[in-house]
Amino acid sequence: MLGTAGTALTIPLLPSLLPRELRAAPGDRPIRLAVVYTPNGQHPATWLPTGSETTFQMSPVLAPLEAHRAKLNVIHGLVGTSGHEAGHSECLTGRPLTDPSHMPSAGPSLDQLLAKGHASEVALESLQLGVDTGNTAFSIISYSDVKLGLPPQGSARGGFERVAGVVNVDPAAAEVRRAQSRSVLDSIMQDHASIRPHLSANERVLLDAHFDLVRAQELRLAEPLEPIVCEHLPTEVNDLDIPSTFLGHIDTIAAAFACDVTRVATLVMGGSGYYAHYEWAGVNADFHECAHGTASDSLERFTQANTWHAQMFAALLDRLDSIPDGDGTTLLDNTIVLWTNELGLHEFGHSKSNMGIVLAGGAAGYFSTGRFIDLAGAAHYHDLLLTIAHAAGRTDLATFGDEGKQVIERLRSA
Template identity: 35%
Template sequence: MALGLPFLDAMSRSASATTFPKRFIVFFTGLGTVKDAWVPQGTELDFTLSEVLAPLAPFKEKLLVLEGIDMESAYHGPGDPHQQGIGHALTGTELQEGDLFPYACNPNAKVGWGGGISVDQFLASHLGASTKLGSLELGIQVQNANVSSRISYLGPGQPVPPEDDPRNTWNRLFSEIASDPDSAARRRAHRRRVLDQVMGDYHNLQGKLGAGDREKLEHHLEAVSEIERRLDAPGTIGGSCAIPTLGDPPEPFVNDNYPELGRLQIDQLVMALACDLTRVASLQWASTQAGKVFTWLGQNETHHQLSHSSPTDETRRQQIVDIGRWHAEQLAYLLDKLAAVPEGTGTLLDSTLILWCTDIAVGQTHARRDMPYVLAGGAGGALEMGRYLRYQGNSHNDLLVALCNAMDVDVTTFGNPAYCTGKLPGLGV
């Protein structure tokens, strides 16, 4: 079923001249990789993808494989290595001091939430003004609500939880537009009346509060106003917008349902972008210390246990490689779905920038230097893709700056400026 306006003849005649909006996706998988099985062989332009990255070969010309980038910020501030790695991955900022979450290695030491806005939410604040959702956060069996299971932050101490259940994803994205227009209009009108009443109550309360509480209330009022504004956000920019068929999704927290749940979330994410319901999204595969057992790969130990096995244990090493390769297959599935959506003379993949990132480089050492990063897509032509780039300890904060610039958001620093020298060079931004 098509959504909103049909793809008009006028659109078709001018499709080649249309400038389609850029989109940004974070693809997060925890626990790092086996580095020698991840690193490509060859030179910048003439390289062969590794055992882990081989499933991405059909999209080699749409990739930037980045080696030698350090998550320097994640060696500073409180938190254990996993907490620092995931909490810094998109923020480049120290975690908050606090007593909320114990360290995995030292239960007597504790930490708070992430300490700054994440790059996805920063981009959403610039790119999401005209879409129904500023951003879309999806998870696959993330489950836990702690600093080790959050990549996305609206600001210091403001984590954004991912949605694990494809049913809830579908309801949030498509339930209203799948119903008849009159019913949808009635629901919007009812919600607007409720919001108007809430806003009136808040304004009456405002004069009775102290300065600190007034400031908190003002931020809340801004959020409520944003909800009201988005009620009539149109969505739909072309003829490829269609409501995905959900079927009967599996239970969201059964270990062996992991692969099917991931595909359902990817299908809905792609259609949310195709329908212009959002332009910023994240897909988080479990949490950093999850007890995920990749039974469909013939395994019987958790990913976390395997990541801490001896590097000389060839059997377990290969199992970690197999997990990384499986995740690359899921990224390839996402890229294939994006490439199947036509936009003018190109595809949705051409206007999208995907960041594949993780929390640590290597499980056994918890290193956060020489991190494995892959960029994919086209970013609307902002980046020179199809290359393998080796850096010499450049900060990942500089990568976050380059991502913002590629999405046409002009910044010279991101996260804690102490670990930032400007945009990462060489990407073609």
């Protein structure tokens, strides 16, 4: 957020009645990316599977993923990120923060890099969704190329409406809403001109980047509307409680991918250092305190909360795997689904080493799945980001982030 003289500027949740410029050809299956971020790390005693690479038993936390074991990899032994305060900003950028603003040292984040590559082919470049994230920098994992943070939409209804705004819409009603949207954008652009002189040089860079986003939206709203007809849009989502918001976002992501409204989505639970009581999961204790071992029965409660995270991740895999994607494949087969964190496996500390990751989906055959892979410190988390970029088609990238310098060959299909 930028502020001066009592004026606050945040990135608005702009209406999404945007034209569909291109449609995927029949049989053409693009690679999608979905990222699920949960906070505060994992405890090795309850997260690590047992057994060998191909014959392993899921741990208590990962047990909800058993039905999808053939289409995922459990990975540990990655050198980690920068921990709580910096971990969220480094999560997809590979660049730790360098100042108190909680922004990475450089952008863009991986999701935004990939989103830009198909911006002309979809109605929405990307979706940023969140559950109980609040208005805080600690919940942001997506950043533009000039480090402009893209806050997650914390309402399931709000996320749904972004997608519903371009799917199965009545053209006349849509045009009315597009006219309203253009009016809102005009007002935002006027605010830009009045606020800019009062900002510092660094703030002007961010504001100008925001202005560029607004201008791009305005240009697309000026183009003829081509609504998308798709059968996969859910009839309703709601925000009755934390689980319903999470599940509503899952339905929206699956529909957005199935209808090719977007090919990139992130879903943030809470944010780094999340302090909530997971009462909906039977945990009547501060999750952050459980992560530090300072609550009563910390390990049991920490395990319960993270098992609930796994249940939500499994629900996303269920939805993606239930939707056909041509030639006997499903959306999950042609998607990269990353479950990540700002901390590594730790015994009630802030360890950023030995990160535990679940990477699901085959990326149209790029990944060899069904394995428990111990990298034993031979690869950095940033190497994983580079590998995902290659799996999504960006094989031109030789590096990513500060430490991403190699594709992790053990993850690839032979």
